[in-house]
Amino acid sequence: MKIIACYSNKGGVGKTATAVNLAHAFAQSGARVLLCDLDPQGASGFYFRVKPSKKLLDEAFFKDTERFAKAIRGSDFDNLDILPANMSFRDFDVFLSRMKHNRERLGRSLKSVAGDYDIVLLDCPPNISMLAENVFEAADHIVVPVIPTTLSERTFEQLLDFLDDHAQADKQKVVAFFSMVQKQKTLHAETMARMRETYPDRFLAVEVPFSTDIERMGTHRAPVATFAQTRPAAKAYDELQRELRARMEGTTDD
Ligand SMILES: Nc1ncnc2c1ncn2[C@@H]1O[C@H](COP(=O)(O)OP(=O)(O)OP(=O)(O)O)[C@@H](O)[C@H]1O
Ligand SMILES: [Mg+2]
Numbered sequence: 001m002k003i004i005a006c007y008s009n010k011g012g013v014g015k016t017a018t019a020v021n022l023a024h025a026f027a028q029s030g031a032r033v034l035l036c037d038l039d040p041q042g043a044s045g046f047y048f049r050v051k052p053s054k055k056l057l058d059e060a061f062f063k064d065t066e067r068f069a070k071a072i073r074g075s076d077f078d079n080l081d082i083l084p085a086n087m088s089f090r091d092f093d094v095f096l097s098r099m100k101h102n103r104e105r106l107g108r109s110l111k112s113v114a115g116d117y118d119i120v121l122l123d124c125p126p127n128i129s130m131l132a133e134n135v136f137e138a139a140d141h142i143v144v145p146v147i148p149t150t151l152s153e154r155t156f157e158q159l160l161d162f163l164d165d166h167a168q169a170d171k172q173k174v175v176a177f178f179s180m181v182q183k184q185k186t187l188h189a190e191t192m193a194r195m196r197e198t199y200p201d202r203f204l205a206v207e208v209p210f211s212t213d214i215e216r217m218g219t220h221r222a223p224v225a226t227f228a229q230t231r232p233a234a235k236a237y238d239e240l241q242r243e244l245r246a247r248m249e250g251t252t253d254d
Pocket of ligand 2: 015016017039043123124
């Protein structure tokens with residue numbers, strides 16, 4: 001089982017769009033996929049028409065593996081299950097602060113379902129919290145969508161600095177890609193060129209374009225490939241899946 005976190009310390013950059021479309025793309029390719037929504041906003045579950053879990057409240061997420069497994073729901077798609085979020089997930093840091101081994105708890109919960117899945121995708125909330133430290137610890141790959149603007153460049157730097165300063169987290173796990181790209185904007189083109197140069201090998205080749213097809217996922221409540229398969233955004237997420245798979249094949253399985 002490989003764990004792929006869709007993470008950024010910045011909000012609204014396309015983490016959820018990535019988690020949802022990647023989960024679908026990996027499942028379509030035949031992998032057994034669990035999409036785990038860690039954000040109390042519950043957007044991943046919303047896109048897949050799965051209701052918030054009422055069973056997995058309070059500390060059960062980190063302590064009760066039976067309930068954790070029972071909270072997993074099927075989706076409308078083969079090979080793709082969802083662990084929906086609920087509002088109690090907003091208190092994850094409070095729960096974690098009370099626990100021993102509190103940077104390893106997420107990894108332990110996910111290990112309990114390791115036999116059932118090839119890939120677990122994490123849709124993460126946008127902050128560097130204790131939950132985020134659990135994500136950094138548990139994930140094999142931390143996939144970071146970056147909108148090519150000055151502010152995103154700064155937050156990306158902050159993330160790498162944080163990982164540098166915290167012994168348990170591994171900077172090498174970070175795989176970035178450009179998201180919501182508007183190539184006609186000089187700022188986007190210049191920022192992408194500069195960041196690719198500053199961080200060699202860190203950015204995937206794929207660029208996910210700014211696209212109303214992604215925005216329309218909210219009305220369809222489905223991954224973009226189900227209603228706009230031949231359009232650039234769907235193709236980009238499929239390419240993202242292929243590039244990630246190629247990177248994963250370069251690492252050993254657990
Ligand atoms: N490539 C894209 N083109 C156009 N709009 C996009 C694209 N990707 C995401 N969006 C839109 O931008 C908004 C934020 O996207 P999304 O929810 O995926 O970001 P996020 O990083 O998960 O946000 P949050 O930090 O709130 O969890 C949504 O309305 C989504 O429809
Ligand atoms: Mg989100």
